[in-house]
Amino acid sequence: QMHCDLRQCIISMLSLGCHLPSLPSSPVRAQHILRKLLSGVCLSICGRCADDLFKGIQSSDAGVRCDSLKELASVSTDVTFAQEFISRDGHLLLVKIVEDSKESNVIMTHTLTGFMELMDHGIVSWENLSSVFIKKIASFVNAKPTDASIQQVSLDILESMVLSSHSLFLQVKQEVTMERLIAHLQVTNQQIQTKAMALLMALLQTAGDSDRQEKPALYLAYSQKLCILLQNIIHSSGSVQDEMAHYLYVLQSVTLNHLEPRMRTPLDCYSQVSYNIINFDIRYFILHTTKDSSANSLSHERRRSLCAKEFKKLGFSNNSNPGQDLVRTPPGLLALDTMYYFSARYPDAYSRFVLENSSREDKHECPFARSSIQLTLILCEILRIGEPPSETGSDYHPIFFSQDRLMDELFCVCIQLLNKTWKEMRATQEDFDKVMQVVREQITRTLSSKPTSLELFKNKVNALNYSEILKLRQTERLHQEETLAPPVLELKERLKPELLELIRQQRLNRLCQGTMFRKISSRRRQDKLWYCRLSPNHKMLHYGDVEEDTENPPIETLQEKIPVADIKGLLTGKDCPHMKENKGKQNKEVLDLAFSIMYDVEEYSLNFIAPSRTDFCLWTDGLSVLLGREMSSESMRSELEILLSMEIKLRLLDLENVPIPECAPVVPKPPSNYNFCYDFSQTEQ
Numbered sequence: 237q238m239h240c241d242l243r244q245c246i247i248s249m250l251s252l253g254c255h256l257p258s259l260p261s262s263p264v265r266a267q268h269i270l271r272k273l274l275s276g277v278c279l280s281i282c283g284r285c286a287d288d289l290f291k292g293i294q295s296s297d298a299g300v301r302c303d304s305l306k307e308l309a310s311v312s313t314d315v316t317f318a319q320e321f322i323s324r325d326g327h328l329l330l331v332k333i334v335e336d337s338k339e340s341n342v343i344m345t346h347t348l349t350g351f352m353e354l355m356d357h358g359i360v361s362w363e364n365l366s367s368v369f370i371k372k373i374a375s376f377v378n379a380k381p382t383d384a385s386i387q388q389v390s391l392d393i394l395e396s397m398v399l400s401s402h403s404l405f406l407q408v409k410q411e412v413t414m415e416r417l418i419a420h421l422q423v424t425n426q427q428i429q430t431k432a433m434a435l436l437m438a439l440l441q442t443a444g445d446s447d448r449q450e451k452p453a454l455y456l457a458y459s460q461k462l463c464i465l466l467q468n469i470i471h472s473s474g475s476v477q478d479e480m481a482h483y484l485y486v487l488q489s490v491t492l493n494h495l496e497p498r499m500r501t502p503l504d505c506y507s508q509v510s511y512n513i514i515n516f517d518i519r520y521f522i523l524h525t526t527k528d529s530s531a532n533s534l535s536h537e538r539r540r541s542l543c544a545k546e547f548k549k550l551g552f553s554n555n556s557n558p559g560q561d562l563v564r565t566p567p568g569l570l571a572l573d574t575m576y577y578f579s580a581r582y583p584d585a586y587s588r589f590v591l592e593n594s595s596r597e598d599k600h601e602c603p604f605a606r607s608s609i610q611l612t613l614i615l616c617e618i619l620r621i622g623e624p625p626s627e628t629g630s631d632y633h634p635i636f637f638s639q640d641r642l643m644d645e646l647f648c649v650c651i652q653l654l655n656k657t658w659k660e661m662r663a664t665q666e667d668f669d670k671v672m673q674v675v676r677e678q679i680t681r682t683l684s685s686k687p688t689s690l691e692l693f694k695n696k697v698n699a700l701n702y703s704e705i706l707k708l709r710q711t712e713r714l715h716q717e718e719t720l721a722p723p724v725l726e727l728k729e730r731l732k733p734e735l736l737e738l739i740r741q742q743r744l745n746r747l748c749q750g751t752m753f754r755k756i757s758s759r760r761r762q763d764k765l766w767y768c769r770l771s772p773n774h775k776m777l778h779y780g781d782v783e784e785d786t787e788n789p790p791i792e793t794l795q796e797k798i799p800v801a802d803i804k805g806l807l808t809g810k811d812c813p814h815m816k817e818n819k820g821k822q823n824k825e826v827l828d829l830a831f832s833i834m835y836d837v838e839e840y841s842l843n844f845i846a847p848s849r850t851d852f853c854l855w856t857d858g859l860s861v862l863l864g865r866e867m868s869s870e871s872m873r874s875e876l877e878i879l880l881s882m883e884i885k886l887r888l889l890d891l892e893n894v895p896i897p898e899c900a901p902v903v904p905k906p907p908s909n910y911n912f913c914y915d916f917s918q919t920e921q
Contacts (some may be wrong), residue, residue, distance in 0.1 A: 238869040239265045239850055243312050244394070246754040256820040257484055264657055282314070282316045282317040282319075282320045283320045284383065285311065285317060285320075286317060286320040286323075286324055286326065287324070287566065288304075289304050289307060289308050289311075289321065290321070290324050290326050290329070292304030293305060293308070293329055293333075293737070294324075294329070298339075298343070298920060301339070301343060302340075302346065303500060304341060305343055305347050305350060306346045308321075308326075308346070308349040308350040309346050309349040309353060312350050312353035312354050312916050313353055313613060313764075313781070315357050318353070318354050318357045319357075319359060320354065321354065322354060322359050322360055326354075327351065327354050327355070327360055328847055330347050330350060330351045330354075331351070331365065331366070331369050333347050334347060334348065334351070334369060334372050334373070335369055335372055337367070337372060338556065341383040341386060343386075343624070344383075344386055345383065345385040345386050345389065348373075348386065348389040351390050351393070352389055352392055352393055352396075355393075355396065356396075360398050361400075362396060362400040362401065362404060363400070363401050363403065363404065365404075370397065370404070370407050370408065371411055373390050373393050373394060373410050374390075374394065374408065374411035375392055376390040376395060376418065377390050377420075377697075378411075378412065378414055378416050378768065380415065384425055384427075384428060387420075387428060387431075388425075388427050388428055388431050391420075391428070391431035391434070391435050392431055392434075393429070394408050394412060394435050394439045395434050395435045397906050398439055398442050399442065400436050402442070403641060405439070405442045405443075408439070409439060409443075412435070413645070414436075414452065417432050417435060417436050417437075417439075420432035421433065421633065426477065426480075429480065430477065430479045430480050430483070430851070433480060433484075433487075433649060434479070434483060436483075436487075436889075437483050437486045437490070438491050439740060440486075440487070440654060441486065441490060441625070464780040478630060480510065481630040481632065482628070482629065482630045484630075484632040484637075484663065485625065485626075485629045485630050485632040486625045486629075487632075488632045488633065488636045489620065489623070489624070489625035489629075490625065491636075492620075492621050492636075492642070492643070493621060493622060493623075493624075495570055495616075495621050495643060496621055496622045498568060498569045498570040498573060498623070499523075499565065499566045499567055499568050499569075499570040499616055499621055499622060499854040500565050500566065500568055501565065501566050501568045501569045502563045502564070502565050502569070503559050503562035503563055503568065503569055503572060504559075505559040505560065505563075507662060509563075509678070510559060510569075510572065511559070513572060513576050514558055514559060514572070516541075516894060517576055517579060517580065518550065518575055518576060518579055519543075519546055519547070519550065525533060526685035527547065527603060529673075538672075540556070544556055549590065549593075549594040549618065550590060550603075550604050550605050551593070551601075551602070551603025551605040551606045551607065551608075552603075552605040552606070553603075553605075553606060558605065561605060561606070561609060562609065564609075566613055566616055566622070567609060567612040567613045567616055570612055570616070570643075571608060571609040571612040571613075573644070574608060574611075574612050574644055575604075575605070575608045576789040577641075577644040577647070577648070578608075578644075578647060578648050578651060581644070582648055585648070587686055589604055589651070589652070589655055590604055591603075591656070593655070595618025599664045600662070600663070600664055601663060601665075602654070602655050602658040602659075602663070603665070603668075604651075606668070607654050607655075607658075607668075607672075608647075608649065608651060610672050611647065611650055611651055611654060611672070611675065612647060612667075614672065614675070614676050614679070615643060615646055615647060615679070618679060618680060618683065619633075619643070619672075621643075624823070626825045626826075627823060627825070627826055628825050628826060628829065629825065633683060633686070634687070634688045635683070635686075635687050635689060635690060635692075635693055636692060638689045639690055640686060645688075645690055646693075647677075649690065649693065649694050650675065650679060653675060653678060653679075653697055653698060654671065654672075654675050656698070656701075657671060657674055657675055657701070657702055658671050660701055660703070661674065661702050661795060662870070674702060674705055677696065677705055678697055678700050678705065681700060681708075682696045682697040682700060683920060700701040703860070717745040721806050722898060722899070723896055723897075723900065724884060724888075727884065727887065728880050728884065731880060731883050731884075732876070732880070735879045735880060735883065738879070739857075739867065739872055739875055739876060739879075740861045740867070743854060743857045743858035743861055743867070744770065744774060744858055744861060746804075746854050746858060747769065747770035747854075747855065747859075747862075748769060748771070748772055748774075749769065750767055750770075750788065750789075751767070751768060751769070751786070751846075751847070751851055751854075752765050752766070752767050752782065752786075752847070753765065753766055753767070753768060753844055753845060753846070753847065754845065754847060755845075764781065765781070765782050765783070765784055765786075766779060766780060766781045766782060767779065767780060767781075767782045767786070767789050767794060768794075768842075768844070769791060769794065770800075770858070770862075771791065773802050774800065774862065775799065775801070776797045776798070777797060777798045777799075777800065777803075777833075777842075778791050778794035778796070778797045779794055779796050779798075779842070780793065780795045780796050781793040798833070798842060799835075799864050800833040802836050803833050803834070803835045803859070803862065803863060804834045804835055804836075804839070804855065805833070805834040805863075806832075806833055806834075806859050806860065806863060806865075807831065807832045807833075807834065807841075808830065808831045808832075808856060809827050809828065809830060809831075810827055812830045812831060812832040812841075812843060813832055813841045813843060814830065814832065814841075814845075815830050826845065828849065828852070829845050829846040829847075829848075829849065829852050830843070830844065830845050831844050831845075831846070831852065831856055831859075832844065833859060847873075852869075853869035853870065853871030853872065854871065856868075856869055857869050857871070859867065
């Protein structure tokens with residue numbers, strides 16, 4: 237294998253017209269010298285290419301300029317070339333072309349694309365750009381009749397500016413109007429929609445708390461208008477693309493996280509506002525039904541006693557000072573907000589809840605306040621309020637885009653569901669935690685079905701009553717449970733090696749099919765893709781950059797390769813080199829998807845970020861098999877359990893309803909003689 241690598245280095249240098257020096261006898265040292273020489277040659281070639289393109293871009297011939305800029309957009313993805321071109325102030329030449337705006341749309345598209353590719357390497361700071369350039373890029377986005385390709389790359393450039401620094405965020409926010417970005421979401425071009433959505437999310441995420449508090453009404457109005465528009469996009473298109481799904485998830489997270497300050501703030505028992513809400517708004521119905529002409533003549537002690545009884549009917553744990561129930565965070569003041577919204581928005585349902593439970597026996601009444609506080613906490617956990625959006629997340633709820641106040645409306649539906657479930661379970665105060673677990677399961681299962689409207693959610697969650705939950709639990713338990721009899725356990729152990737070999741072959745076959753990986757930086761989600769696959773003979777890993785529309789590229793098109801024999805190790809998570817480089821910038825989800833293979837004598841690495849946890853498990857298992865190690869992913873364990881379960885059930889079909897003994901039957905004593913045996917030898921004669 238070492239001689240093969242030496243041959244490749246020599247062929248590469250000869251093809252570039254290089255003179256080969258005398259090499260040492262050691263293959264390792266010879267290969268090291270050749271690679272250094274080859275690196276220097278490539279640097280020289282990149283320098284010559286940068287000079288040629290730099291001159292071509294300044295040519296008086298429009299055709300030459302167009303061809304040079306088109307080639308620049310293609311070769312700028314190489315970091316070595318980018319360094320050479322930028323060292324000649326080539327990026328400033330592109331900036332001048334944009335600022336002058338004298339070129340055709342085709343040339344301008346190539347110019348912006350090349351500029352974006354150069355800036356992606358992080359060699360030059362975005363903050364060095366002039367305000368004239370920023371305004372010109374913003375004008376491309378704000379202009380109505382313009383080339384779609386120019387708008388697409390302009391949106392991409394503005395997104396990178398917003399994410400790079402707060403000062404650029406302020407400039408872009410001033411130049412690009414929210415109305416124009418929302419208008420871009422109404423076009424039929426999905427690429428424009430996605431890029432506009434990316435810039436919108438960058439603006440919303442970069443805006444600090446102070447920016448949101450300056451104009452909260454305007455900010456909320458834009459969010460609501462955007463949600464209505466995105467609801468139409470979700471329903472009109474057959475399937476939402478991965479990038480758009482991610483931005484929908486980000487918008488959902490950012491918007492719901494506006495509730496975090498209320499969730500983290502405990503109730504101030506001395507606050508007059510909170511006092512009025514609890515004593516007059518939430519307690520209004522009780523006051524209305526118990527008020528009489530002698531109420532004003534009651535003594536202070538009698539009035540306090542009456543209030544304590546009323547707060548007990550409302551389900552507060554601390555009857556004398558109900559504000560103490562809302563001191564715990566989370567849910568803090570958010571629980572008070574949801575209770576007030578329910579009592580004001582649906583007064584009939586609220587009064588029915590309170591009256592119904594106040595007339596029950598003490599041990600069977602459902603405490604409204606205590607239930608509301610716990611339900612608000614459950615909804616915060618299910619909707620992940622307070623958690624920052626993930627770089628790779630795409631799990632959004634379509635119902636979010638159909639409601640202006642999702643949290644409040646969900647609470648109003650679920651508090652009535654809680655009362656219904658309480659009655660179905662015939663619960664008492666001691667069963668409070670059990671009821672809340674069932675309600676959490678009802679909400680989670682219903683949201684996982686992706687209802688598109690509040691009405692649909694309401695119908696589904698009410699249909700999923702307590703008896704249905706019990707049936708689902710029993711069905712899942714039957715699927716999960718296995719007989720624990722020793723004979724069955726022994727049979728499992730005998731079947732494991734065969735099934736593990738089956739999983740190993742499946743992993744290797746999956747590596748041979750290959751996977752498309754996305755290059756993700758800590759700055760922004762990039763659209764660059766690359767593909768990696770194992771050769772059919774399991775001796776080479778082939779990889780290379782591909783276009784987004786490419787599906788299962790032939791192995792011949794993947795120019796880079798790594799011999800499996802050179803792979804020295806497999807690293808995952810924070811031990812990976814590309815995770816160490818961006819230490820402190822990667823969240824847990826990205827760390828869970830990262831893995832690297834170390835190869836060659838100089839410890840080179842090929843770094844991956846899997847598109848999903850499933851792909852991560854498939855690749856780490858497959859690479860472990862290639863390295864002769866044991867598979868250790870949770871996916872492998874899950875599949876092994878499923879295969880074992882299926883195989884056991886198939887083998888025990890004939891023993892259905894037959895009890896399997898704990899121990900094997902006792903072997904009887906041998907007989908005193910064997911005269912009953914049949915003599916086959918006589919029959920043969």
